[in-house]
Amino acid sequence: MxxxxxxxxxxxxxxxxxxxxxxxxxxxxxxxxxxxxxxxxxxxxxxxxxxxxxxxxxxxxxxxxxxxxxxxxxxxxxxxxxxxxxxxxxxxxxxxxxxxxxxxxxxxxxxxxxxxxxxxxxxxxxxxxxxxxxxEIEDIARVSGFKGIERISMFHVLNQKAIARKHAKSIGKKYEELTLIVAHLGSGFTVGLHHKGRVIDVNNGMGGDGPFSPERTGQLPTYPLIELCFSGKYTEEQVKKMLAGHGGLVSYLGTASGIEIENRIKEGDKEAEFYLKAMAYNVVKEIGSLYFAAKGLIDGVIVTGGFARNQRFIDYIKDYLALIIPIVVYPGEDxxxxxxxxxxxxxxxxxxxxxxx
CATH class of the missing domain: 3.30.420.40 (ATPase, nucleotide binding domain)
Incomplete structure (x- = not known):
């Protein structure tokens, strides 16, 4: 039918x-x-x-x-x-x-x-x-370090699971048979540990957790953030907008556009190049933490999302990881x-x- x-x-x-x-x-x-x-x-x-x-x-x-x-x-x-x-x-x-x-x-x-x-x-x-x-995250991954505040799952589930299944099919496996690290790189970045069909650990892409991204801060040093919140200069909503919307590359370079940043780098903008490298470094640290949380028993790392179209950025990530973990890139999303x-x-x-x- x-x-x-x-x-x-x-x-x-x-x-x-x-x-x-x-x-x-x-x-x-x-x-x-x-x-x-x-x-x-x-x-x-x-x-x-x-x-x-x-x-x-x-x-x-x-x-x-x-x-x-x-x-x-x-x-x-x-x-x-x-x-x-x-x-x-x-x-x-x-x-x-x-x-x-x-x-x-x-x-x-x-x-x-x-x-x-x-x-x-x-x-x-x-x-x-x-x-x-x-x-689907495991209880041990919920522990934040302070009683009463738990890490929560809030991420690009739809695309992460769709791309993970697509990759599994491409290598003749079932998604439920594999252990994968999937990094979705969009306006926000989320990196998840997929184990036998479940995402058992992942950063909260909405709430200031994980690597910084084109528009979001990711995890920030705690004391300076507290001081900013109590400075009297900003409302709660303004601070939230800084963390998700005006953070990341927007705060450093005034833009979230990978195309604009690439053009600026080609024109010799060293600041743009530095912060793009720093963003890749943060993604690598997030992937690395999940790699060891899985005891190194990983079938592959998948990189997807709109920012995965930025070849320079992908090359920065591969420079750290390619000799250690197999990386497959699926640019964009479906x-x-x-x-x-x-x-x-x-x-x-x-x-x-x-x-x-």
Whole structure:
């Protein structure tokens, strides 16, 4: 049977949409939103009706009738820790938590809301697949060093697992048979230890943990951060924005663009070169810590995400690791296909739908 699947992946200033016939992509588009249009809405959640109409306009333009769509799939947002990876049915409780931003505000929260808004009037199923809050980490990895504060799992689950499965298939293995370190390099960086189908340790890509990235600080020295917070110069929200949005390369170089930084290096900008090397060094330290946490029993290191297209940056990483650990690079991401395949696996009964926990 052929299923028509609509995939929705909201970003801060755009909404990616794709139409699949089973696992065959037949239409994909990034629907960009003007900043002035978004400024009309006090919160991200207030953009729901606006973005829904943009998607409906896309369907009309390309002559897709919503009633002919079999399933709607949205990117998962900031939810409670979910102990099982896979495809989740969008429930009323999930909708309530996302609308109230109970676990944080992020554009990805709109993914489930949009899928639900489009599916419910048509009595069609609406799913999310491997949201960022999937939490498979082992208890020992939760210990932070201070009672009452635990390390949590918040990372690029969707792309990390999709690329890990893709790599396993390419070498004739099952994902569940391998132990891999997967580094997702985007605007934020997350590095996960995948062991026999579970991500048993990973840095929190949203909350100031792990290596710094183009837009995020990663882990900072504690005392100077405390002094900054109590300086009286910044509000709580301003500090959070510094850590995730205005940190990393943005704070050092004024840009998160790998292309711009590459051009600056080619023009002789030593500062740009230094901080790009420093970012690679931080990624190497994160990979190295997981390598030894796995006792060196690693089947490979996978590097993926948008910043993996920066060959200079990848070369810096390989310079440290290539003689010790095999490294495979999958530039970019394929989240749209991963979302579609998650839904298709449920529709074809390869996997069971997860209704709740």
């Amino acid at each position: 052929v299923y028509l699947i609509l995939v929705i992946n909201p970003g801060s200033t755009s909404t990616k949409v794709a139409i699949f016939n089973n696992n065959k992509l037949i239409q994909e588009q990034t629907l960009k939103h003007e900043i002035e249009d978004l400024k009309r809405f006090p919160t991200i959640i207030d953009q729901l009706s606006f973005r829904k109409q943009v998607i409906l306009d896309f369907l009309t333009e390309h002559r897709y009738i919503p009633a002919n769509i079999d399933v709607f799939v949205g990117r998962g947002g900031l939810l409670k820790p979910l102990r099982q990876s896979g495809t989740y049915l969008i429930t009323d409780n999930m909708i309530e938590d996302l609308k109230n931003c109970k676990y944080g505000s992020h554009a990805s929260n709109l993914g489930a809301l949009l899928a639900n808004e489009l599916a419910r009037p048509l009595n069609r199923p609406a799913y999310i697949v491997n949201p960022v809050s999937i939490d 989240e749209m296909r991963a979302l579609a395949e998650g839904a298709l696996n449920v529709l074809t009964k390869k996997e069971k739908i997860i209704a709740n926990e």
